[in-house]
Amino acid sequence: MPQPRKILVIGGGAAGNAVTILLRRAGYAVDLVEAKDDWNATAGSGITLQGNALRVLREVGVWDQVQASGFGFDSVGITAPDGTVLHVQEDLRTGGDGLPATVGMQRPQLQQILIEAVRAGDASVRLGTTADILSQDADGVSVRLSDGTEGRYDLVVAADGLGSATRAVIGITDKPEPTGMAIWRISARRPAGVTRTDLAYGGPAYIAGYCPTSEDTIYAYVVEANRDRASIPAESYADEMRRLTRHYGGFWPEITEHITDPAKVNYTWFDRMLVEDSWHRGRVVLVGDAAHCCPPTLAQGAAMSLEDAWVLAQLLTGSDAWDDALFQTYYERRIARVRPVVEASVQIGRWQLDGVRDADVPGLMGRTMTMLRELP
Numbered sequence: 001m002p003q004p005r006k007i008l009v010i011g012g013g014a015a016g017n018a019v020t021i022l023l024r025r026a027g028y029a030v031d032l033v034e035a036k037d038d039w040n041a042t043a044g045s046g047i048t049l050q051g052n053a054l055r056v057l058r059e060v061g062v063w064d065q066v067q068a069s070g071f072g073f074d075s076v077g078i079t080a081p082d083g084t085v086l087h088v089q090e091d092l093r094t095g096g097d098g099l100p101a102t103v104g105m106q107r108p109q110l111q112q113i114l115i116e117a118v119r120a121g122d123a124s125v126r127l128g129t130t131a132d133i134l135s136q137d138a139d140g141v142s143v144r145l146s147d148g149t150e151g152r153y154d155l156v157v158a159a160d161g162l163g164s165a166t167r168a169v170i171g172i173t174d175k176p177e178p179t180g181m182a183i184w185r186i187s188a189r190r191p192a193g194v195t196r197t198d199l200a201y202g203g204p205a206y207i208a209g210y211c212p213t214s215e216d217t218i219y220a221y222v223v224e225a226n227r228d229r230a231s232i233p234a235e236s237y238a239d240e241m242r243r244l245t246r247h248y249g250g251f252w253p254e255i256t257e258h259i260t261d262p263a264k265v266n267y268t269w270f271d272r273m274l275v276e277d278s279w280h281r282g283r284v285v286l287v288g289d290a291a292h293c294c295p296p297t298l299a300q301g302a303a304m305s306l307e308d309a310w311v312l313a314q315l316l317t318g319s320d321a322w323d324d325a326l327f328q329t330y331y332e333r334r335i336a337r338v339r340p341v342v343e344a345s346v347q348i349g350r351w352q353l354d355g356v357r358d359a360d361v362p363g364l365m366g367r368t369m370t371m372l373r374e375l376p
């Protein structure tokens with residue numbers, strides 16, 4: 001019997017985990033290497049998963065767990081800074097009618113669910129390990145791992161995130177660029193009345209929002225212009241976040257009460273990147289943030305990363321010829337969908353930075369979400 005093809009996945013985030021699960025299920029031998037010793041040391045408090053992300057998670061086989069541990073809802077509220085609800089918009093169910101428009105989740109929960117599915121699929125996992133591409137030819141890639149071992153793979157999937165070292169090694173020079181905004185985030189107790197995302201535009205921050213992530217928790221965030229990170233001492237993070245949130249009404253006073261521990265507050269700049277040229281070199285192919293990233297104004301970064309994993313796995317399992325034509329098809333299918341998402345996500349932030357008051361944000365969101373309802 002011929003040996004199954006061997007694939008190395010570099011990076012165990014959402015994209016790497018999803019592609020590992022799908023490729024293992026198809027019968028390939030998959031090695032996954034993750035740089036962190038603690039695979040679930042994820043930064044950030046919560047994540048908003050739109051229907052199109054949920055559709056992939058259902059394909060991956062973890063929808064039941066996601067549904068059980070997250071908080072599903074179908075609308076978004078727009079409020080004034082004082083908390084007055086100005087408008088409630090029904091969200092489009094981008095994953096189809098069988099899935100909610102949105103599920104909020106605690107990031108570590110999502111990661112844990114995916115980790116368990118990778119383990120159950122019996123992939124070989126090495127934590128605290130990175131990989132160097134040594135050479136490649138038409139049939140495969142030679143790799144040295146940081147534990148000193150060397151291997152030969154039919155394919156390397158680079159899922160090593162925004163700062164992807166693999167992207168640079170294969171000669172793709174694109175790098176993330178700041179969009180000019182930054183976000184303060186924290187996980188907090190869910191006020192009883194918070195049952196959907198509410199967003200306040202205006203006030204001292206560009207956006208103040210929260211999203212329920214379980215029966216008991218929410219994540220709350222405020223977006224402002226980015227500042228030199230070195231000028232903000234880590235021990236002042238809670239004070240910095242409260243400086244913005246204390247001006248907001250509605251549920252914010254209750255949320256603000258919990259913003260006390262600076263270690264629980266995360267500060268991150270928004271970045272933008274889109275690899276415009278093809279996403280592979282020979283038998284090394286990029287997925288997820290390694291290929292693209294966008295500010296979370298549409299909450300689509302992980303969704304796009306999961307879709308990459310699904311589409312790549314479909315193409316690999318549908319053809320024996322793992323050649324330029326196949327990887328070009330992957331790129332063309334993905335870029336047609338990712339480009340408008342990146343552009344719209346950046347545009348929404350740009351309008352705010354430029355103080356454009358009559359921008360058609362709902363129109364742009366509506367058009368983008370309608371496109372995302374289509375299968376990737």
Ligand SMILES: Cc1cc2nc3c(=O)[nH]c(=O)nc-3n(C[C@H](O)[C@H](O)[C@H](O)COP(=O)(O)OP(=O)(O)OC[C@H]3O[C@@H](n4cnc5c(N)ncnc54)[C@H](O)[C@@H]3O)c2cc1C
Nearest residue numbers: 011013014015035048130160161288289296299301302303
């Ligand atoms: C503030 C903020 C809020 C966001 N909110 C949302 C949201 O609400 N909804 C949404 O859909 N998206 C959101 N996103 C985007 C989302 O977080 C990312 O798009 C998604 O996590 C990308 O997944 P990934 O697997 O491609 O990369 P990552 O999650 O970055 O995973 C990469 C993995 O590779 C590992 N790694 C790195 N280098 C190496 C190496 N050399 N060898 C081995 N392993 C390596 C890393 O340790 C990491 O585990 C947000 C992003 C930000 C910044």
